[in-house]
Amino acid sequence: MSRTWLHRWQLKTAAGVTRICGRLFSANGDRYDLVVIGGGSGGLACAKEAAGLGAQVAVLDYVVPSVQGSSWGLGGTCVNVGCIPKKLMHHAALLGEGIRDSRSYGWKVEEERPELVWSQLLSTVQGHIKSLNWGHRVQLKDKNVTYLNAKGKLLDRHTISALNMKGEVTEVKASNIVLATGTRPKIPDIPGAAEHCITSDDLFMLRKPPGKTLVVGASYVGLECAGFLTGLGFDTSLLIRSIPLRGFDQDMARLIVRNMERHGTVVHHNSIPVKVERLDDGRLDVVWQHTNQNEGGLERGVFQDVFDTVLVATGRGPDSKALGLDAVSVETDVESGKVIVDERDETTVPHIFCIGDAADGRPELTPVAIKAGKLLSRRLFGNSTHNMDYNNIPTTVFTPMEYGCVGLSTEKAINQFGSENIETYHAFYHPLELTIPPERENQLEDHYIKTVCVREGNDDRVVGIHFLGPNAGEVIQGFAVAMRAPGGLPMSQITSTIGIHPTNAEEVVKLYITKSSGRDPVVTGC
Structure with missing residues (x-):
């Protein structure tokens, strides 16, 4: 009999009584094995994973309108006002620039400057977001996760007050509670x-x-x-x-x-x-x-x-006070207000956990929250002992010239290993596709790549890779896998790899100029 099957069988027996991690709770009424406060990417991932392992799960999600009155549906910041709409609008901007560039490639474009129809862009973006909102609702239902459109507040370590839009308050009991409420933008304290x-x-x-x-x-x-x-x-x-x-x-x-x-x-x-x-x-x-x-x-x-x-x-910050953390003695960082957690994502109060942006010292990235949420549920309900590894996490900044990175910055590497032990391989390069349009000429000089390395014997160990250029996220994602190789990534492993030509990513494996050499790092294509 498999552990997962046995666990599901246990949840359905004993006259509606469930034994989770050695603690007894009724499986009837408003009592759950796990209640997640926050319906963002991390919270939803945690809830669905737990439900898939046989736990009885509920998700509380309530969006407090912004100062200007904006609110949204299920899915959290990433889906509604973060990664997804940001990337779509970034892509829309790149498309406009691509239309202008197309003239240099022989395309006949009537308008001197393409004109954006904001209402159409907004409608397209919001339509996609609403489809994601609905998809999350369907997934929760398919997983038998109870969804409560209510604002959760801790009353004690196993009790949550749920306030819905009608002002009605109910109490929900849980053997385990996960805080996954993320952060919201801070408003500067200036007049107006x-x-x-x-x-x-x-x-x-x-x-x-x-x-x-x-x-x-x-x-x-x-x-x-x-x-x-x-x-x-x-x-x-x-x-x-x-x-x-x-x-x-x-x-x-x-x-x-x-x-x-x-x-x-x-x-x-x-x-x-x-x-x-x-x-x-x-x-x-x-x-x-x-x-x-x-x-x-x-x-x-x-x-x-x-x-x-x-x-x-x-800047952004968590709304710690709204969660009632003081009432149950969940400790937060004095400056940031974020929840203090250990390596198992557990707070200072047993059975209460925190994942994602609201947790102190965690990278504020959607995939991080998702992975942490899944691993937490596996530890709680799947007999796993695997904790989240917060090292070498890749990310991308979607500015007009995208920036992707994984590992340490130069500043952090120097602080950790000492400047005398750091070597940097770097290059300025020109993306082939941008060398044709004359309007791009003044933008070419800023495309830059570097690997930050620690000197080790006859080779250098890569501790950071940084890429400025088109599709930076796509480029860095692959190198991030190499960065997680057991024993680390030798610089020789990068330089011995054959590049795909002509691409921008190949410039990473072609790096050979070091900062210490003082040589001009500008390189040219074939």
């Missing part, structure tokens, strides 16, 4: 920001074109939004307080911003917003200040301009 600015929670639902837009913040969210808005034809400006893409490799971050400027985004470096006011005609008057007040401007580093839309992307 909360009243007049939007966030990424609102951008993908704007009923009218954003027009002239100011994006505040240089996180990956800010850079991605500014990038595709520029590509879609909107006059877009970006305020950067200090460094872009904090936590990412800064060589790559600087090149991304430089490319965005060449791409058409107006970038204001070392700048912070001071106030936002709505004018009589509906536009927004914005005042910002240069952090170096010796700069010019209206008065000692103060600047002003008028915009149709102001999007703030100044």
